[in-house]
Amino acid sequence: MSEQASSRQLLSQLWHKYVKKHRIKLTIAVFFMLLEGAAYWVFVNQLRPLFDSIFVAGNEAKIWGVALAIFGVFMVRGFGSFIHRSLTAKTGIEVVSELQQDLTGHLLKLDMDYFNKNSPGGLIERVRGDTQALQAFASTTLITLGRDLSSFVALLIAAINIDATWTAILFVGVPLLILPMQILQRLIRNQSRKARQASANLSTRLDEIFHGIKAIKLNNLADHENERFADGLSLFVKRQLNAAYSKNAMLSTIEIVAGFGFVAIIYFGGQEIIAGEKTAGEFITFFVAIAMLLDPLRRLASISGAMQGALANLERIQTIFVQTPMERPEPVAEKLNNPLGDICFDNVTFSYGDVPVLKNLSFVAPGGKTTAFVGPSGAGKSTLFNLLTHLEIPAEGNITIGGQNINTLDASNLRKELALVNQESALFDESILDNIKLGDVSSDPDKVVEASQVALVSQFADEMPEGLHSLAGPRGSNLSGGQRQRVIIARALLRDAPILLLDEATSALDNQTEKRIQALLNEITANKTTLVIAHRLTTVMNSDLIHVMQDGRIVESGTHAELMALNGHYKALHATLEK
Numbered sequence: 001m002s003e004q005a006s007s008r009q010l011l012s013q014l015w016h017k018y019v020k021k022h023r024i025k026l027t028i029a030v031f032f033m034l035l036e037g038a039a040y041w042v043f044v045n046q047l048r049p050l051f052d053s054i055f056v057a058g059n060e061a062k063i064w065g066v067a068l069a070i071f072g073v074f075m076v077r078g079f080g081s082f083i084h085r086s087l088t089a090k091t092g093i094e095v096v097s098e099l100q101q102d103l104t105g106h107l108l109k110l111d112m113d114y115f116n117k118n119s120p121g122g123l124i125e126r127v128r129g130d131t132q133a134l135q136a137f138a139s140t141t142l143i144t145l146g147r148d149l150s151s152f153v154a155l156l157i158a159a160i161n162i163d164a165t166w167t168a169i170l171f172v173g174v175p176l177l178i179l180p181m182q183i184l185q186r187l188i189r190n191q192s193r194k195a196r197q198a199s200a201n202l203s204t205r206l207d208e209i210f211h212g213i214k215a216i217k218l219n220n221l222a223d224h225e226n227e228r229f230a231d232g233l234s235l236f237v238k239r240q241l242n243a244a245y246s247k248n249a250m251l252s253t254i255e256i257v258a259g260f261g262f263v264a265i266i267y268f269g270g271q272e273i274i275a276g277e278k279t280a281g282e283f284i285t286f287f288v289a290i291a292m293l294l295d296p297l298r299r300l301a302s303i304s305g306a307m308q309g310a311l312a313n314l315e316r317i318q319t320i321f322v323q324t325p326m327e328r329p330e331p332v333a334e335k336l337n338n339p340l341g342d343i344c345f346d347n348v349t350f351s352y353g354d355v356p357v358l359k360n361l362s363f364v365a366p367g368g369k370t371t372a373f374v375g376p377s378g379a380g381k382s383t384l385f386n387l388l389t390h391l392e393i394p395a396e397g398n399i400t401i402g403g404q405n406i407n408t409l410d411a412s413n414l415r416k417e418l419a420l421v422n423q424e425s426a427l428f429d430e431s432i433l434d435n436i437k438l439g440d441v442s443s444d445p446d447k448v449v450e451a452s453q454v455a456l457v458s459q460f461a462d463e464m465p466e467g468l469h470s471l472a473g474p475r476g477s478n479l480s481g482g483q484r485q486r487v488i489i490a491r492a493l494l495r496d497a498p499i500l501l502l503d504e505a506t507s508a509l510d511n512q513t514e515k516r517i518q519a520l521l522n523e524i525t526a527n528k529t530t531l532v533i534a535h536r537l538t539t540v541m542n543s544d545l546i547h548v549m550q551d552g553r554i555v556e557s558g559t560h561a562e563l564m565a566l567n568g569h570y571k572a573l574h575a576t577l578e579k
């Protein structure tokens, strides 16, 4: 696709989806922009009588009329400018906030794979930075386009009215502008694109710095990180400046060509005045009109630069909209028919990119029972949960619950039947109570408090100044690891789903709390299907069934006693962990 065609397509999409609905506001704004432009015309046309009929002819009586007309022009410009600026600002803000909303909504639908490949900082920059840069274009530059184009036309008409030949002479150099303008526009777009990329990289670095602040401090990496940030910053500065230089070069080119025009006018016009063919009033009016015309022309030229920058932003925003979630089979069922039925993995194969993780994996986790998965780090245990929760889709094989393929359900309907507790479960910067409530946002407050008591959250929250209403801090930073885990367990309890997935759910708890939570989990899981991943074998010993995983396969299955008797992988694992 040619660059022009793709720009046209991008702008047309922006217009149809976001801007078109504001057309009434924009039409009113454009009317006032035209009025402001027309005011220039009136202003310039008052100059000629001012010179020829008043100053030169010494007609004092007419001064007031002209002065009032000029004052009227400024009044119109003042009010008109307020109205059209406000309307376009409102449109710009509304368009961009809708764009941000849609971008976030679209991002939320994308697969985990996309988030594994794109850093949070970079995505934040797209949703906020790129759209806000667009807003700057929309609310300031767009105004200029309407107002300055009309001013330019009005002043041009005024100039032609005085002398069409002079006007033609003035614009004789314009064709010289075409080629440099085209080159500069392309340059600006490229530089702006690179500057936005550098800006996204900076956001990524900042995001990583603030997320990893503890590691940075503990490893004395502050200077190192600062230098890396400085490198990114200098690249950003360089690219910003390149974009600015290209924009400025555009303005200067206009200036130089205009200079040639003025020289030509002074030469030809001057001769006509000396010969008495034109009056001084005509010449001054023409000169003022042309001088005033340069300002809107300059701004119009800078718009074309800003437009290239805005197109670069649009392109980057578009790269998000063109991403689509992985094709999934069309869901045909509303819910699981038998959520407490057996969970079966049948010949499941899965890779992250090109890296195979699960290989023809088959197992059964009996419904209503507790099944544990143990095995060395990287064996693929957590990946099982990613597949079962539809965060990832297997390349081959089937996953069924109660005999029903999970592909027959929409991911959100499937997840209603599942509650997952893992190390990555996020806490948000809300109160502890609200964090628990995320398990079931429709549940009544008593139930939330009850879940907090059962999961021993109240035990530590009661000692905090605001109890359950205390803030958890960004990503739960106000709480200890064990406290965070209890909040997440409480959230899962509140969800009260038939299938409970516990991935190292109690690993951060002290022995005593773990025992209490474990006893509680045993009680709660009595009538649920529970899948447990744990490194501490004491956590899984009492499970109804234990699968031992290695290199993406199940290598042994049985109860603790059966596996110990096998004297194989499980026993070896047991021996290593007990050391």
Ligand SMILES: Nc1ncnc2c1ncn2[C@@H]1O[C@H](COP(=O)(O)OP(=O)(O)OP(=O)(O)O)[C@@H](O)[C@H]1O
Residues within 6 Å of the ligand: 116, 352, 353, 355, 357, 375, 376, 377, 378, 379, 380, 381, 382, 383, 384
């Ligand atoms: N998002 C990802 N992208 C690429 N590879 C991944 C991703 N997540 C996991 N892996 C790889 O998949 C393999 C299995 O990871 P998984 O987290 O399932 O192992 P695990 O058995 O749960 O390990 P642990 O006991 O350490 O939690 C590992 O080799 C890991 O490097």
